[in-house]
Amino acid sequence: MFFIISENEKLRGDGRAYDELRPIKIEAGVLKRADGSAYLEVGGNKILASVYGPRESYIRRLLKPNTGVIRVRYNMAPFSVDDRKRPGPDRRSTEISKIAADALRPALMLESFPRSMVDVSIEVIxxxxxxxxAGITAAAVALADAGIPMKDIVVGCAAGKVNDEIVLDLSEKEDKEGQADVPIAIMPRTGEITLLQADGNLTEEEFEEALDLAIEGCMKISEIQHEALKTRYSSQ
Ligand code: UDP
Structure with a gap:
């Protein structure tokens, strides 16, 4: 999958350098009816995130007297993948919904909204x-667009191992053919990690390298999130 150009510069199957993100764009405030929204494209991903709330919790068992609660629903459209995806939740989407909520929660100042709920929807088109x-990154922009008080704007990015090289932001092909994938999310101001997963085999050294590279990717994407929000508020 690599084309060797020189000893130090190898290009990946899609022409990217090892530390290069796929082309990415983010737009904030794309939906009229949601309280906050964002649309994100990275490589061939198209993702729409929306936020409703904070509003009074209507589900008693989820209500917390001292704080608000965040719920995330990650969903892949049936037409979003090569083999039609059966509509409705499955194990993978349930897991991603949970880890996305866990990744976003530390940045939210939900104590200001007791007994209320913030509903986030991540639709993979x-x-x-x-x-x-990408879903966590888009959701964080939608949360900021909804005006929810936050300590930071969470951002996500993955690094991984393909053909024995540690590379940034794996494409689907690299994910499938590669040896490992390390998706992370961070709060860029403090560097606090709010999501850390690892799939595949890495040595301790490779893992450290992948983590550092993914953090670098997060910092670059963070700037694009901020630009999207600036554009949104300067156009109002
Ligand atoms: N994918 C797919 N069908 C599915 C689930 C995933 O084709 O039912 C593809 C999709 O492009 C996805 C990729 O496989 O982005 C990698 O999926 P993974 O579970 O690693 O999660 P992701 O990398 O999207 O966070």
């Missing part, structure tokens, strides 16, 4: 590898 990180 087209998938091409790395949708959990």
């Amino acid at each position: 087209e998938a091409e590898g790395g949708t959990r990180c």
Whole structure:
């Protein structure tokens, strides 16, 4: 999958350098009716995130007297992947919904909203590898667009191992053919990690390298999140 150009510079199957993100764009405030929203494209991924709330919790068992609660629903459209995806939740989407809520929660100042709920929806319209990180990134922009008080804007990115090389932001092909995938999410201001998963085999050294590279990717994407929000508020 690599084309060797020189000893130090290898290009990946899609022409990217080892530390290069796929082309990415983020737009904030794309939906009229939701309280907050964002649309994100990275590589072949197309993701729409929306936020409703905070509003009074109507589900008693989820209500917390001292704080608000965040719920995330990650969903892949049936037409988002090569083989039609059966509509409705499955094990994978349930897991990603949970880890996305866990990744976003530490940044939210939900104590200001007792007994209330923030509902986040991450809709994957087209998938091409790395949708959990892209979904978290889009959801964080939608949460900011909804005006929810936050300590930071969470951002996600993955690094992994393909053909024995540690590379940034795996495409679907690299994810499938590669040896490992390390998706993370961070709060960029403090560097606090809010999501850390690892799939595949890595030595301790490779894991450290992948983690550092994924953090670098997060910092680059964080700037694009901020640009999207600036554009949104300067156009109002
Ligand atoms: N994928 C797919 N069908 C599915 C689930 C995933 O084709 O039912 C593809 C999709 O492109 C996704 C990629 O496989 O982005 C990698 O999926 P993974 O579970 O690793 O999660 P992701 O990398 O999207 O966070």
